[in-house]
Amino acid sequence: MHRPTLFDSFFLGGFECSTHRRADGRRLDMLAATGHDRWAAQDLTSLRLHGIRGVRDGFRWHLIERVPGQYDWSSVLPQVQAAAERETQVIWDLCHYGWPDDIDIWRPEFVERFARFAAAAARLVADHSDxxxxxxxxxxxxxxxxxxxxxxxxxxxxxxxxxxLKHQLVRASMAAIDAIREVDRRARFVQVDPVIHVRATSVRPGPQREAENCRQAQFDGWDLLSGRLWPGMGGKPEYLDIIGVNYYSDNQWYLGGDTIPVGHPDYRPFSGILSEIHKRYGRPILVAETGAEGDLRGEWLGYVSEQVAMAQARGVPVEGICLYPVLDYPGWENDRHCPTGLYGFPDSEGIRPLHPGLADELHRQQARFAELAKTAKASLG
Structure with a gap:
């Protein structure tokens, strides 16, 4: 049985930090929309009340580098300082779909600018925490x-x-890792992508191959980074440190058709997906995003936790589960209230309502994994 040791708490909280432009040109800013940019200190304090001492949080590159080569850290300092003061471990997202408007993402400049920005961000983090x-x-x-x-x-x-675009993003990720390691050789890196399962409804060879090709595409980013695919791009095993898997209830579907529901004979257990990832790469795994809406929040966390425990029992090194988003947020396309979080939207004082169903299930699962860790430790003597 695997005993996790990588993060300060097995359950983490993820703050939605997307900053992309939609098809209509509107730029999103989820840290502002959820109020986390304003209430970072209160948010981290609230999570610690529920035993969450690790989070995913984000730098908003488009706000920081409005002028090429000039960094204004005012938008992220409250988050950096709050984490340091509360001794909260953070996985810092450096590019969550957004970049400064003056950069052409298709040009080499994107890779070069991102690497310089990543190094500057690493220096800021190092200045505030050991x-x-x-x-x-x-x-x-x-x-x-x-x-x-x-x-x-x-x-x-x-x-x-x-x-x-995939090749450009891989180049940028590798350049950023190199730049950050020049600042701090201790740095760890989580490479995050969804894990999926796709099936064909037809038994004919063509649709079966197409479904499998679609499923295999989920590995491209990790394969390119590690040099398994197109090694001439410069990928190396050391670029693939920790694998972050994002998993939701709609991550399995029929080719060109509907979602496969949990419990259906065609549904692949999440534990099997985790085992495949481990067999393929042999790296530590973080469930970097998982969650559900409304009253399904607790039930979904129960399913994911059960599957993670099963995978750990087989020796799969799953190091943590990140509740994502840990705060309710407005929908990307229509601004609807997406009730996914442990906490909801803040009031004028930064106080957020707690979702009791998810909180109760979180506490049950924390007790479960604490007991499993105790058992694993005892078995090691």
């Missing part, structure tokens, strides 16, 4: 390449350029 830093350089390389490079759902609104 703890080992964690970074997620580019969020969801494979998903972003599809959504922004093939489907024009978000910036850079490309069509038929997904592979090109």
């Amino acid at each position: 703890a080992v830093p964690f970074y997620a350089p580019i969020n969801e390389i494979s998903f972003w390449s599809w959504a922004g490079g093939d489907m024009a759902m978000m910036n850079p609104m490309g069509r038929g350029r997904g592979l090109e």
Whole structure:
């Protein structure tokens, strides 16, 4: 049985920090929309009340580097300082779909500017904490390449350029890792992407191959970073440190069709997906995003936790589960209230309502994993 030791708490909280432009040109800023940029200190204090001492949080590059080469840290300092003061471990997202407007993401300049920005961000983090830093350089390389490079759902609104965008994002991630390691050799890196399962409804070879090719595409970002795929790009095993898997209830579907529901005979258990990831890469795993809406929040956390425990029992090194988003947020496309969080929107004093169902399930699962850790420790003598 695997005994996790990487993070300060097994359950983490993730603050939605997307900053992309939608197809209509509007830029989103989820840290502002949820109020976390204003109430970071209160938010971290509230999470610690529920045993959460590690989080995912984000730098908003487009606010920090409005002028090339000039960094204004005022938008992120409250988060950095709050984490240091509350001794909260942070995985810092450096590019969560957004970048400064003056940069052409398709040009080499994007990679170069991002590397310099990443190094500057690492120096800021080092100035405020002696703890080992964690970074997620580019969020969801494979998903972003599809959504922004093939489907024009978000910036850079490309069509038929997904592979090109994927290569550019991989280059940027590798350059950022190199730059950060020049600042702090201790730095750890989480490479985050969704894990999926796709099935064909037809038994014919063509649809079966197409479904499997779609499923295999989930590995492209990690394969490119590690040099398993297209090693001429410069990928190396050391670029793949910690694998962050994002998993929701709609991450399994029929090719060109509906979502496969949990419990259906065609639904692949999450524990099997985790085992495949471990067998393929042999790296520590973080469930970097998972959650559900409304009253399904607790039930979904129960399912994911059960599956993670099963995977750990087989020796899969799952190091943590991140509740994401840990705060309710407005929907990307329509601003609707998305009730996903442990906490809701803040009032004028920064006080947020707690979702008791998710809190209760979180406490049950914390007790479960604490007992499992105790058992694993005892078995080691």
